[in-house]
Amino acid sequence: MSHSLQLFAPPLPPPLSSTRQTPLHTTPHLSLLPRRSPHLQFSLRASSDPSVIVSDSNGVAMSPSSGTSDLSSIEGDAVTEAELRENGFRSTRRTKIVCTIGPATCGFSELEALAVGGMNVARINMCHGTREWHKGVIDRVRRLNHEKGFAVAIMMDTEGSEIHMGDLGGASSAKAEDGEVWTFSVRAFNSTLPEHTINVNYDGFAEDVRVGDELVVDGGMVRFEVIEKIGPDVKCLCTDPGLLLPRANLTFWRNGSLVRERNAMLPTISSKDWLDIDFGIAEGVDFIAISFVKSAEVIKHLKSYIAARSRDSDISVIAKIESTDSLKNLEEIIQASDGAMVARGDLGAQIPLEQVPAAQQRIVQLCRQMNKPVIVASQLLESMIEYPTPTRAEVADVSEAVRQRADALMLSGESAMGQYPEKALTVLRSVSLRIEKWWREEKRYEAMILPSVGNSFAEKISEEICNSAAKMANNLEVDALFVYTKTGHMASLLSRCRPDCPIFAFTATTSVRRRLNLQWGLIPFRLSFSDDMESNLNKTFSLLKARNLIKSGDLVIAVSDMLQSIQVMNVP
Ligand SMILES: Nc1ncnc2c1ncn2[C@@H]1O[C@H](COP(=O)(O)OP(=O)(O)OP(=O)(O)O)[C@@H](O)[C@H]1O
Ligand SMILES: CC(=O)C(=O)O
Ligand SMILES: [K+]
Ligand SMILES: [Mg+2]
Numbered sequence: 279m280s281h282s283l284q285l286f287a288p289p290l291p292p293p294l295s296s297t298r299q300t301p302l303h304t305t306p307h308l309s310l311l312p313r314r315s316p317h318l319q320f321s322l323r324a325s326s327d328p329s330v331i332v333s334d335s336n337g338v339a340m341s342p343s344s345g346t347s348d349l350s351s352i353e354g355d356a357v358t359e360a361e362l363r364e365n366g367f368r369s370t371r372r373t374k375i376v377c378t379i380g381p382a383t384c385g386f387s388e389l390e391a392l393a394v395g396g397m398n399v400a401r402i403n404m405c406h407g408t409r410e411w412h413k414g415v416i417d418r419v420r421r422l423n424h425e426k427g428f429a430v431a432i433m434m435d436t437e438g439s440e441i442h443m444g445d446l447g448g449a450s451s452a453k454a455e456d457g458e459v460w461t462f463s464v465r466a467f468n469s470t471l472p473e474h475t476i477n478v479n480y481d482g483f484a485e486d487v488r489v490g491d492e493l494v495v496d497g498g499m500v501r502f503e504v505i506e507k508i509g510p511d512v513k514c515l516c517t518d519p520g521l522l523l524p525r526a527n528l529t530f531w532r533n534g535s536l537v538r539e540r541n542a543m544l545p546t547i548s549s550k551d552w553l554d555i556d557f558g559i560a561e562g563v564d565f566i567a568i569s570f571v572k573s574a575e576v577i578k579h580l581k582s583y584i585a586a587r588s589r590d591s592d593i594s595v596i597a598k599i600e601s602t603d604s605l606k607n608l609e610e611i612i613q614a615s616d617g618a619m620v621a622r623g624d625l626g627a628q629i630p631l632e633q634v635p636a637a638q639q640r641i642v643q644l645c646r647q648m649n650k651p652v653i654v655a656s657q658l659l660e661s662m663i664e665y666p667t668p669t670r671a672e673v674a675d676v677s678e679a680v681r682q683r684a685d686a687l688m689l690s691g692e693s694a695m696g697q698y699p700e701k702a703l704t705v706l707r708s709v710s711l712r713i714e715k716w717w718r719e720e721k722r723y724e725a726m727i728l729p730s731v732g733n734s735f736a737e738k739i740s741e742e743i744c745n746s747a748a749k750m751a752n753n754l755e756v757d758a759l760f761v762y763t764k765t766g767h768m769a770s771l772l773s774r775c776r777p778d779c780p781i782f783a784f785t786a787t788t789s790v791r792r793r794l795n796l797q798w799g800l801i802p803f804r805l806s807f808s809d810d811m812e813s814n815l816n817k818t819f820s821l822l823k824a825r826n827l828i829k830s831g832d833l834v835i836a837v838s839d840m841l842q843s844i845q846v847m848n849v850p
Pocket of ligand 1 (some may be wrong): 378380381391407430523569624690691695
């Protein structure tokens with residue numbers, strides 16, 4: 279059975295043979311459609327359709343009739359496929375998971391355990407470790423994808439030029455006790471650090487601080503008061519004891535306000551960051567996340583740099599919202615970016631903590647309205663760095679981010695250096711699944727007005743098609759939405775609607791497929807397809823049926839960016 283709603287360019291197609299097809303005739307200036315055969319009704323052919331081009335695992339096109347490779351010519355994610363087979367469409371996880379990779383998880387088997395546990399994106403933080411170390415991680419993730427059928431994407435996060443402490447002379451931490459006097463210095467120490475001494479990376483530090491300022495480590499983990507300045511050394515009295523970690527972030531406060539002197543003029547992208555970005559481009563990472571973004575300009579600058587450097591310019595730029603400036607310029611920053619991260623760690627050091635939840639909600643909503651993926655990050659399961667179970671409050675925090683329907687949740691220290699990375703991942707996965715199911719079943723999601731984001735008329739039509747298809751999918755309770763998309767844009771438009779059913783996104787390029795992995799509800803597959811939707815659908819059905827991912831009778835709605843149509847059909 280196939281029902282099809284099509285927006286056709288004039289001249290109108292001849293009547294279709296199937297009475298169940300009802301082309302929607304639209305205004306004559308609608309000329310989006312390359313004129314195609316109007317035969318869209320459905321029939322599954324036994325033989326493979328030669329108009330569908332498939333490719334081998336290296337992306338080399340080959341004939342679909344070349345033996346059994348045909349049935350393996352669709353590439354999906356091994357973990358999602360297993361989930362689909364086990365639980366059916368409806369209960370696949372919609373919220374994506376980003377894991378920061380550090381010493382606890384950088385080995386091949388640890389990375390594999392995270393991939394099996396549902397990691398969609400691996401994040402490497404250039405604040406820590408060497409480029410060689412990060413290259414090792416990238417190579418292992420790529421090998422994992424290649425050998426084991428995962429589609430884990432890689433996100434590189436820049437250091438940015440915030441003020442932070444040095445390396446603690448190799449120690450993993452240092453304890454600052456109440457009443458102790460510590461020296462914060464911009465001096466370069468050749469040998470070991472003197473006792474109770476901390477290096478600061480910002481040359482202007484000793485000049486900018488004043489006696490009486492409050493020095494806050496990592497957003498409040500430890501606090502000091504500046505008591506004396508001696509040349510490059512700043513003597514500070516510990517007022518709130520705690521653990522100092524290597525390269526911890528530093529802010530200083532005067533009369534209750536964050537001090538923004540020359541440090542506010544630090545470049546968002548430092549010279550070291552540019553080298554890291556070159557490294558990321560050369561390694562072909564999927565996302566570059568920019569720390570401490572202040573304005574849209576820097577994002578535009580980086581995007582044009584990437585476009586000039588990388589052949590396909592297919593690296594997405596994620597703006598990290600973690601400063602007062604980024605909140606001030608939020609809309610234009612998100613508009614310029616390919617996605618955003620609510621980086622609550624540093625954000626909570628720059629605005630009062632009680633303002634962080636409202637900021638999170640605003641950023642998540644705005645991103646969805648502007649059709650940009652959004653990640654909620656930091657301290658989601660902080661206690662699991664040390665303990666095998668989360669606190670109830672942490673579970674409530676994760677639930678809230680899922681309820682807000684953020685695209686993705688992120689683990690930081692929990693997966694980078696914690697004792698229970700896999701357990702933390704399991705908590706994110708199971709809480710996401712449970713909350714998604716609960717809210718879906720109770721239909722508790724508040725509707726969101728989705729403003730038009732398209733610039734051209736053709737883009738606006740794509741948007742309307744996706745909005746309508748998602749609505750139909752909910753009303754008809756279909757099993758899955760299918761989208762055939764070259765750039766991934768149409769898939770993201772469907773994801774933005776947060777429909778009740780999962781979205782199978784078919785795309786021809788491996789990099790687009792990996793990037794779609796960050797977006798809510800998308801199950802990306804790599805499949806080379808033609809402009810002929812009928813043969814695409816035939817092909818997809820037979821490939822997915824052969825892999826037990828769908829079965830006859832499942833109800834599916836399909837859209838594509840080649841053909842402006844919505845088709846409703848049962849899998850034959
Ligand atoms: N590549 C790494 N090598 C060593 N330790 C790491 C690495 N990546 C992360 N870590 C550890 O995990 C912790 C949490 O990681 P996370 O990426 O959140 O860093 P962060 O220092 O808090 O900075 P950011 O604000 O950029 O997130 C770090 O403080 C560090 O101790
Ligand atoms: C993730 C990050 O950079 C932060 O929370 O500060
Ligand atoms: K960073
Ligand atoms: Mg940060």
